[in-house]
Amino acid sequence: MGKMFDTMGSKSKAVDMNRDILTLFKVEGSDYSWEAGFTFSEIHSLGPKSLEVVVKTLIGSSKLWHNIFHLNSDNEEAKKRGVKCCMDALDIFDRALAKTKLSDRSVIYPGYSLMSDIARTMTYVPPNNMSHEEFELSLGENFVKETQYQQYHQCRALAFQADIMRKQGRYEDALSVIDVMKSVYKPQLHSR
Numbered sequence: 001m002g003k004m005f006d007t008m009g010s011k012s013k014a015v016d017m018n019r020d021i022l023t024l025f026k027v028e029g030s031d032y033s034w035e036a037g038f039t040f041s042e043i044h045s046l047g048p049k050s051l052e053v054v055v056k057t058l059i060g061s062s063k064l065w066h067n068i069f070h071l072n073s074d075n076e077e078a079k080k081r082g083v084k085c086c087m088d089a090l091d092i093f094d095r096a097l098a099k100t101k102l103s104d105r106s107v108i109y110p111g112y113s114l115m116s117d118i119a120r121t122m123t124y125v126p127p128n129n130m131s132h133e134e135f136e137l138s139l140g141e142n143f144v145k146e147t148q149y150q151q152y153h154q155c156r157a158l159a160f161q162a163d164i165m166r167k168q169g170r171y172e173d174a175l176s177v178i179d180v181m182k183s184v185y186k187p188q189l190h191s192r
Contacts, residue, residue: 011068018061025054034081037088043095051098052107058089059111066114083124086115091127094142105146109153112143116160136164155185 022032027042046054065082069075089111093099118124119136126135140161147153158181165174
């Protein structure tokens, strides 16, 4: 629904609609807050379908907030909310018990892709007092772990992981990851 408003050019209505959707998954009587997000018990109460909706809505909201920020780069609130929505989607997916019941976990891949773009192009504050290096390494490791059985996404995750290692001066580790990527991706088979 929020996507429809965005397509029509009303990003603020799209963000409001996404907030209303997220409110549906809060404990009765409380509205969703971009700052507070979801509690631990709310995350654990999500079923597989609900987890998919929450994650997709948060990733969509992150993209909307980023678009709002790019229209006005002085809007620090939009920038912060865009980063937080993406981090929240990744964190919720990681902590939710329902993810083990998902037959297709690719719902989270756009969140990893978006967060990798954020890590490369924007300033942000990593969660839980982590350093940027620790956060980016764990992001790369988690992306690789989640994409384990889907070659195309696995290659993207490995490329991201190698880029992080290169950025941190860990060139031998980056080359090892590239070797793994080469063993997974066969250009003659996968490029059409």
